Every structure is written in C-alpha cells, then in structure tokens.
Amino acid sequence: MxxxxxxxxxxxxxxxxxxxxxxxxxxxxxxxxxxxxxxxxxxxxxxxxxxxxxxxxxxxxxxxxxxxxxxxxxxxxxxxxxxxxxxxxxxxxxxxxxxxxxxxxxxxxxxxxxxxxxxxxxxxxxxxxxxxxxxxxSRSQSPLNSLSHRDREIIALVRKGLRNRAIGEELGLTEGTVKVYLNRIYEKLSVSSRTELLMVLQTLV
Structure with a gap:
C-alpha cells in the first residue's frame, strides 16, 4: 500500500x-x-x-x-x-x-x-x-529556445548581479532550488560558471 x-x-x-x-x-x-x-x-x-x-x-x-x-x-x-x-x-x-x-x-x-x-x-x-x-x-535549433520562463527569470537576476540566495528570495525559491536551475541553465547553454554564462549571453542576445 x-x-x-x-x-x-x-x-x-x-x-x-x-x-x-x-x-x-x-x-x-x-x-x-x-x-x-x-x-x-x-x-x-x-x-x-x-x-x-x-x-x-x-x-x-x-x-x-x-x-x-x-x-x-x-x-x-x-x-x-x-x-x-x-x-x-x-x-x-x-x-x-x-x-x-x-x-x-x-x-x-x-x-x-x-x-x-x-x-x-x-x-x-x-x-x-x-x-x-x-x-x-524545435528548441534545439537555438540554445536560448531551450530556456524556460523560470530559466529566463533567473538569468535576468544573474545579469543584475544577484547571488543565489537573493535570487531565491526574489522568486520565492530556496537557494538549493536556484542552484539546480542554474546547473540546468549551464547545461543547456554549455557553460560551467556565471562568468561564462554572462559572456555567452552577450553573444546570443
């Protein structure tokens, strides 16, 4: 049961x-x-x-x-x-x-x-x-197309310089959940750090 x-x-x-x-x-x-x-x-x-x-x-x-x-x-x-x-x-x-x-x-x-x-x-x-x-x-044609609405919200806050805890407070998520989202974003965009993420976004947007 x-x-x-x-x-x-x-x-x-x-x-x-x-x-x-x-x-x-x-x-x-x-x-x-x-x-x-x-x-x-x-x-x-x-x-x-x-x-x-x-x-x-x-x-x-x-x-x-x-x-x-x-x-x-x-x-x-x-x-x-x-x-x-x-x-x-x-x-x-x-x-x-x-x-x-x-x-x-x-x-x-x-x-x-x-x-x-x-x-x-x-x-x-x-x-x-x-x-x-x-x-x-369909989303595989462009890396950005694979990002969900929540992914984009988190990326927007990363670009503002917020750290994981602050992002979590802004979106009502735990710090651990923000880390999970970021790791998935890194995988989707083939990067391994915040710095690389910001650099890639400059070339894609």
Whole structure:
C-alpha cells in the first residue's frame, strides 16, 4: 500500500480525490491546499507518492516539483492538470516526474496512474511525451529556445548581479532550488560558471 500526500487548492476537487482514493489500495496520509503546505507535509510525513495540482497558490505544483529536485530522497510525483503550457511541460519532464494525469479524463486514470507509479513504472500520457519530444527538437535549433520562463527569470537576476540566495528570495525559491536551475541553465547553454554564462549571453542576445 502506497502512502500518499494530495495537494489541490479546490476543496471539492480535494474531497473528491480523497473519496476516490479511499476506495483504492492507496493510503492518504496528508492533504494540502497550496504548494507550501504540500512541501511541509512531504518533509514531515515522507510519503511514497505526492499528487499535486499543477496550479496552486503560493507555490504551483510545478514549483513544488522544482523544490523536490534538490532533495537527495524525494517521493514519486504525480501532477494533475487541466492543461499544460509548453514551459511547464518541459519543466516537469526535465524534473523527472513519474506521472501526469489530465483532469478531463475519467476518474480511473488517476488510480491507474498511481498503481503504475507505485510499481515503479512511468505514467505519462503518450501525447505529452510526443509533445515534449517535438518541443525539444524545435528548441534545439537555438540554445536560448531551450530556456524556460523560470530559466529566463533567473538569468535576468544573474545579469543584475544577484547571488543565489537573493535570487531565491526574489522568486520565492530556496537557494538549493536556484542552484539546480542554474546547473540546468549551464547545461543547456554549455557553460560551467556565471562568468561564462554572462559572456555567452552577450553573444546570443
């Protein structure tokens, strides 16, 4: 039996998820209504799986996932969404989430997804995997095209001379998460330091 934390800011959706999963083989050990609550429960309860709404106040599901990347041990992540913009899809796929469930699908999709994730399998719809592949192919034509909206926000603050802690305070991220983002930016632009990053940006912009 998997121990699960659920986070969704809509009370009806949250109660519906609890009722649905209460009939499954999964055990709900915590409920949250925003991203910060979700992170707190994950830290306290150490669930096997966390189910996150992609759009929540304070911190979105996408931002919670980015926070979790910096942790040595993290739960498997399933994201619920009505739709995903390109940047969020790339961010979730790059972060290695285990499952994505579209809210316009049937109730059984979430249970099926959790069953797969609990057994160590990937549960991301084929259409989203194909869309991600197409996005990566189109973005590979220019290094800057591979940067997400959050990447660009961080780069803008780096160009202003802010250090990691100050960037985190500005964007509501931990210093560790900022480091993760910067390392991914370095990989995308084939650089290894802030100095190289700034030099490359001068030639590309």
């Amino acid at each position: 998997s121990r699960i934390v659920i986070a969704d800011d809509h009370p009806l959706m949250l109660s519906g998820l609890v009722a649905l999963l209460g009939q499954s083989s999964h055990d709900i050990i915590g409920k949250a209504t925003n991203g910060n609550e979700a992170l707190m429960l994950i830290e306290q309860l150490e669930p096997d799986i966390v189910v996150l709404d992609a759009r929540m106040p304070e911190k979105s599901g996408v931002e919670v996932v980015q926070e979790l990347i910096a942790k040595v041990r993290r739960p498997a992540v399933v994201v619920l969404t009505a739709d995903l913009n390109d940047d969020d899809l790339v961010a979730l796929m790059d972060a290695g989430v285990e499952g994505i469930v579209l809210k316009n699908g049937g109730e059984h999709l979430l249970v099926d997804c959790l069953d797969k994730v609990a057994s160590g399998r990937n549960a991301i719809p084929r259409e989203l995997r194909n869309r991600h592949t197409q996005l990566m192919a």
